[in-house]
Amino acid sequence: MNKVEHIGIAVTDIKIASLIYEKLLNTPVYKTERVAREGVQTAFLQAGPNKIELLQALDDDSPIAKFIAKKGEGIHHIAFDVTDIVAEMARLKNQGFVLLSDEPKRGADNKLVCFIHPKSANGVLIELCQEAPRPPEGGV
Numbered sequence: 702m703n704k705v706e707h708i709g710i711a712v713t714d715i716k717i718a719s720l721i722y723e724k725l726l727n728t729p730v731y732k733t734e735r736v737a738r739e740g741v742q743t744a745f746l747q748a749g750p751n752k753i754e755l756l757q758a759l760d761d762d763s764p765i766a767k768f769i770a771k772k773g774e775g776i777h778h779i780a781f782d783v784t785d786i787v788a789e790m791a792r793l794k795n796q797g798f799v800l801l802s803d804e805p806k807r808g809a810d811n812k813l814v815c816f817i818h819p820k821s822a823n824g825v826l827i828e829l830c831q832e833a834p835r836p837p838e839g840g841v
């Protein structure tokens with residue numbers, strides 16, 4: 702694991718949350734991206750070497766909608782940057798962590814991602830992410 706890549710924050714209104722985080726961090730949202738596969742609208746802000754990822758649900762089936770219904774707005778996941786996501790997934794599976802996909806998926810911001818179930822990581826949802834080498838060919 703190289704560093705914390707981003708912290709994901711579940712919000713009900715990404716426009717309002719963006720204004721709050723722009724004030725807090727004194728920096729503008731530099732990118733917004735809809736990731737339909739994950740059921741989320743995202744907005745990214747840079748905080749030094751790390752990022753804040755604001756997440757709004759696209760529909761009621763979104764993990765973000767379920768999370769907010771149960772726990773309210775707040776920190777949803779911590780994402781770690783990894784150099785080789787496939788190797789890291791194998792290592793963590795071997796250590797007993799429950800991976801939420803067998804293969805890396807395409808996330809936001811040109812990343813390959815894999816989530817680890819919060820029940821196997823002390824109640825915290827963990828995301829692994831690796832900079833994707835090139836755009837998807839037929840989807841990952």
Ligand SMILES: C[C@@H](C(=O)O)C(=O)SCCNC(=O)CCNC(=O)[C@H](O)C(C)(C)COP(=O)(O)OP(=O)(O)OC[C@H]1O[C@@H](n2cnc3c(N)ncnc32)[C@H](O)[C@@H]1OP(=O)(O)O
Binds near residue numbers: 816
């Ligand atoms: C685009 C992107 C990117 O960066 O590239 C993203 O981040 S996308 C971010 C959105 N995508 C994801 O989150 C994908 C991975 N997440 C998932 O597959 C799901 O959200 C699960 C983590 C499996 C939870 O699903 P679901 O709530 O349906 O399962 P469940 O009802 O069985 O919940 C199991 C238990 O986990 C808890 N739980 C659920 N979400 C949690 C979270 N984010 N942090 C901590 N605990 C969490 C529930 O409260 C429940 O606890 P109790 O049993 O104690 O009540």
Ligand SMILES: [Co+2]
Binds near residue numbers: 707754778780828
């Ligand atoms: Co994320």
